[in-house]
Amino acid sequence: MNKEELTQAYASLEFPKECSFSRNDWDILANFWYPIALVADIGDQPRKARLLDTDLVIARLGSGYVVSKDLCIHRGAPLSNGWVRDDCIVCPYHGYRFDVTGKCVLVPSHPEWKIPGKLRLQTVLHEERYGIIWVCLSGQPTNRIPVWEPEESDSVYRRFTLGPELWDCSAGRLIENFIDNAHFSFVHRSSFGQEGSATMGAEYDFSQDDYTMTMEFDYKATNPDDSPIANATELDRHMHRTLFLPFCTRTVISYPQEREHLIHFNIAPVSSRKSQLIAVFHRNFDHDVPIDQLCEWEKRIIYEDRAIVELQKPEEIPLDISSEVHAKADKASLALRNWMIGVGLRGEMTA
Ligand code: FES
Numbered sequence: 001m002n003k004e005e006l007t008q009a010y011a012s013l014e015f016p017k018e019c020s021f022s023r024n025d026w027d028i029l030a031n032f033w034y035p036i037a038l039v040a041d042i043g044d045q046p047r048k049a050r051l052l053d054t055d056l057v058i059a060r061l062g063s064g065y066v067v068s069k070d071l072c073i074h075r076g077a078p079l080s081n082g083w084v085r086d087d088c089i090v091c092p093y094h095g096y097r098f099d100v101t102g103k104c105v106l107v108p109s110h111p112e113w114k115i116p117g118k119l120r121l122q123t124v125l126h127e128e129r130y131g132i133i134w135v136c137l138s139g140q141p142t143n144r145i146p147v148w149e150p151e152e153s154d155s156v157y158r159r160f161t162l163g164p165e166l167w168d169c170s171a172g173r174l175i176e177n178f179i180d181n182a183h184f185s186f187v188h189r190s191s192f193g194q195e196g197s198a199t200m201g202a203e204y205d206f207s208q209d210d211y212t213m214t215m216e217f218d219y220k221a222t223n224p225d226d227s228p229i230a231n232a233t234e235l236d237r238h239m240h241r242t243l244f245l246p247f248c249t250r251t252v253i254s255y256p257q258e259r260e261h262l263i264h265f266n267i268a269p270v271s272s273r274k275s276q277l278i279a280v281f282h283r284n285f286d287h288d289v290p291i292d293q294l295c296e297w298e299k300r301i302i303y304e305d306r307a308i309v310e311l312q313k314p315e316e317i318p319l320d321i322s323s324e325v326h327a328k329a330d331k332a333s334l335a336l337r338n339w340m341i342g343v344g345l346r347g348e349m350t351a
């Protein structure tokens with residue numbers, strides 16, 4: 001199949017029976033790319049994933065991947081309980097085999113049967129980028145996969161990853177946290193935050209286009225002695241953050257002496273109250289510090305965020321703008337709300 005045929009073959013997945021989003025919001029959210037799995041975590045067996053209350057299966061078949069609804073159309077068995085054989089995913093119930101395009105290529109009980117075209121996987125549009133599998137449930141994405149340049153192609157950057165982790169919060173609350181700077185001095189007061197820098201995080205340049213929002217500002221951080229960043233008890237940071245709508249950020253933190261630390265937060269809404277986070281980091285310095293130590297440090301910081309976002313109420317960010325108070329420092333999260341309203345989201349949860 002060529003790419004066009006393959007695209008046409010992708011199913012536009014249906015609204016799930018038990019869904020925690022309203023029909024209106026699900027239909028809109030299904031049109032975005034989301035990061036659902038690390039390629040490194042996909043071994044030689046099918047792997048389960050969940051996105052927007054939809055169960056998916058991912059399998060490495062030969063040199064490609066298949067992503068499909070986790071359901072065999074024959075009698076409804078979960079394909080994630082199956083296995084891989086001869087570059088096909090094998091259903092655990094009657095052993096039907098499906099190839100990387102989703103086509104059924106073998107019905108073991110009737111090997112001579114001319115297999116009906118209808119007997120195929122409900123495959124989902126996917127793309128592999130940066131060692132992550134991105135999917136769009138509707139097959140018609142209206143956003144863009146983030147751009148990670150130059151850090152992915154320049155070997156001066158060392159990369160490490162945290163997650164995937166499942167957090168008990170909505171994707172809206174989580175991404176709102178990651179574009180919020182006024183919390184650094186308080187939520188992160190035990191790690192890098194400094195109360196005296198509170199006004200620095202509140203003042204930032206902001207711009208937006210159809211796919212992104214950009215924030216730029218300075219922040220004076222104070223790291224404790226056990227931080228793995230070299231010579232870093234007092235640090236002037238310059239921060240440049242891009243929000244790739246709706247739920248991914250790329251933040252470049254520049255320190256003196258051309259040291260750069262990049263943070264990519266990649267969020268997928270598992271349900272209206274659960275989010276999967278894959279955090280990827282790049283650094284062009286501290287290459288002698290063990291990755292484990294760097295990961296521990298990052299985890300300590302993002303778990304400070306976690307302790308707040310898992311407690312926020314309401315769980316979804318309110319899209320009735322007048323129901324909250326908005327300070328100048330909130331211009332990014334206010335712009336996010338207005339973007340959500342603009343694409344038709346209502347922020348409704350049904351469960
Ligand atoms: S349910 Fe999958 S082969 Fe029968």
Ligand SMILES: [Fe+2]
Binds near residue numbers: 183184187
């Ligand atoms: Fe934070």
